[in-house]
Amino acid sequence: MPASAPHWPAPTAERPVDAEVALPGSKSMTNRALVLAALSETPATVRRPLRSRDTRLMADALRSLGAQVHEDGEDWSVSPATLRGPVHLDVGNAGTVMRFVPPLAALADGDVRFDGDPRARERPVGPLLEALRALGADIDDGGRGALPMTVHGTGSLRGGRVELDASGSSQFISALLLSGARFTEGVEVRHAGPPVPSQPHLDMTVEMLREAGVQVDTSEPDVWRVAPGAVKTEAVTVEPDLSNAAPFLAAALVTGGRVTVRDWPRRTTQPGDALRDLFTRMGGEAVFTDAGLEFRGTGTVRGITADLRAVGELTPTVAAVAALADSPSRLTGIAHLRRHETDRIAALVREVNRLGGDAEELPDGLVVRPRPLHGGLFHSYEDHRMATSGAVIGLAVPGVEVEDIATTGKTLPDFPELWAGVLA
Numbered sequence: 001m002p003a004s005a006p007h008w009p010a011p012t013a014e015r016p017v018d019a020e021v022a023l024p025g026s027k028s029m030t031n032r033a034l035v036l037a038a039l040s041e042t043p044a045t046v047r048r049p050l051r052s053r054d055t056r057l058m059a060d061a062l063r064s065l066g067a068q069v070h071e072d073g074e075d076w077s078v079s080p081a082t083l084r085g086p087v088h089l090d091v092g093n094a095g096t097v098m099r100f101v102p103p104l105a106a107l108a109d110g111d112v113r114f115d116g117d118p119r120a121r122e123r124p125v126g127p128l129l130e131a132l133r134a135l136g137a138d139i140d141d142g143g144r145g146a147l148p149m150t151v152h153g154t155g156s157l158r159g160g161r162v163e164l165d166a167s168g169s170s171q172f173i174s175a176l177l178l179s180g181a182r183f184t185e186g187v188e189v190r191h192a193g194p195p196v197p198s199q200p201h202l203d204m205t206v207e208m209l210r211e212a213g214v215q216v217d218t219s220e221p222d223v224w225r226v227a228p229g230a231v232k233t234e235a236v237t238v239e240p241d242l243s244n245a246a247p248f249l250a251a252a253l254v255t256g257g258r259v260t261v262r263d264w265p266r267r268t269t270q271p272g273d274a275l276r277d278l279f280t281r282m283g284g285e286a287v288f289t290d291a292g293l294e295f296r297g298t299g300t301v302r303g304i305t306a307d308l309r310a311v312g313e314l315t316p317t318v319a320a321v322a323a324l325a326d327s328p329s330r331l332t333g334i335a336h337l338r339r340h341e342t343d344r345i346a347a348l349v350r351e352v353n354r355l356g357g358d359a360e361e362l363p364d365g366l367v368v369r370p371r372p373l374h375g376g377l378f379h380s381y382e383d384h385r386m387a388t389s390g391a392v393i394g395l396a397v398p399g400v401e402v403e404d405i406a407t408t409g410k411t412l413p414d415f416p417e418l419w420a421g422v423l424a
Ligand SMILES: O=C(O)C1=C[C@@H](OP(=O)(O)O)[C@@H](O)[C@H](O)C1
Pocket: 027, 028, 029, 095, 096, 168, 169, 170, 171, 174, 197, 198, 201, 312, 313, 336
């Protein structure tokens, strides 16, 4: 962010919101679709993709490796090609790029160097790199288990059986599965360790692989087997990003208003679908309509005790609502958030308390005891979900300013405009 960028005055809601919003596509589905398309035997169209920093970084990485990725109106068309280096890839701070692309790099012919934002060097990739080595890859990470690193691709990877601890990120497993069909022996991934977070994202990986004709066996807990074979992706339609629906549903909840998120799928693997239940427990009401999902606040905002391990990326918004509730909240199961875009547990506690709140860190989560809040600067830590959480608090607390609102461009470039539209 340029040092001179002004802080963003978060609009205060003067009345209950009453709006309909069309959200851009899911980051997680877009980046999976792009990876599968690049590995596919057939050209593919990715319909209604998200175009944001994280998905452009993925598209650029795949282009650099040789795939053709064209903007085709609203869609992305992808023509696979033989993957090759030498190439230098920028992962930004996109977990999906820093984890999903190294297995492709191992399948490429030539050296593939990975680096990214300073924070990307602090995010875990070690267990994934160890697993790739066990499957036959040659990777030079200077012994750090972190970026920067070089994958010395040889054009193929043996694959086979591997055990790893994926408690730090579900993306280690998704990464191995997404490319696994193209490994000579396929892949059998076994998790050993504390529970893997983000189960819906693993379900999303498995479902999208099966849609691409890949055989995936999930019959044994914590074991995933991908049979070797062709990937056949022709068209993928990306759903609206339900995790990015969180601040908009929160706006209905905290203002006692109403927001319809258009085209909310009736069935989905996206973790954001859990918002229907979480925010209902916090006092709102969710109903499906012909337009999508209508979410209503009732004037009451309750605290919640919830294990968010499966849906960790919803935590910043849930914590923001918790700071405005009428009773305490306890959010647990999310130790892995300490290595997300920022240490989200520390950041949320610091920012809520800076505005006069009473939040406290737990080893694996946080407690939020509501207190009257006052205005002030809400730091965003280059974290899109911290920035939108500041906006949620600002709805109810006059004088909140959010630092670096442009950081929402990681997954939701039009956030300020969409937010203004909901408040209009
Ligand atoms: O696979 C994915 O698309 C994601 C998995 C999750 O990662 P972790 O399991 O590392 O939390 C999630 O938080 C991230 O935003 C997206």
